[in-house]
Amino acid sequence: MAVNPENLAIIANQAGPLIATVSVASVMGWVITTWLKIKNGYPLESSWGKPLHPNGGGEAMERIRLLSQENAQLRAELGSIKDRMAVLERIATDQPSRLAAEIDALGTKQLN
Numbered sequence: 458m459a460v461n462p463e464n465l466a467i468i469a470n471q472a473g474p475l476i477a478t479v480s481v482a483s484v485m486g487w488v489i490t491t492w493l494k495i496k497n498g499y500p501l502e503s504s505w506g507k508p509l510h511p512n513g514g515g516e517a518m519e520r521i522r523l524l525s526q527e528n529a530q531l532r533a534e535l536g537s538i539k540d541r542m543a544v545l546e547r548i549a550t551d552q553p554s555r556l557a558a559e560i561d562a563l564g565t566k567q568l569n
Contacts, residue, residue, distance in 0.1 A: 494501055498517075500508035548556060 491501065493499075502508060
């Protein structure tokens with residue numbers, strides 16, 4: 458079965474813009490994906506599939522150090538809040554007479 462050259466030309470003229478659009482969309486998708494990986498610190502991949510970690514330099518290390526300090530401060534604050542919450546739970550669940558006795562004991566201890 459022979460292919461008519463006129464039919465090939467018609468198909469090529471109609472498929473050309475579609476092929477160009479798909480090609481541009483593919484390249485733009487790859488560029489955006491790579492940019493998002495770099496922006497969020499995910500490793501890139503080499504042509505052999507091995508991860509390549511972008512070099513963030515001193516700025517990335519400084520950011521990690523500051524985040525680590527903030528994390529430590531927040532953990533200390535959370536520990537303090539847990540202690541306070543335990544005291545409030547004990548006050549709320551204890552018997553009123555025992556609570557009153559403890560409060561009176563604290564008042565007499567401060568007077569002495």
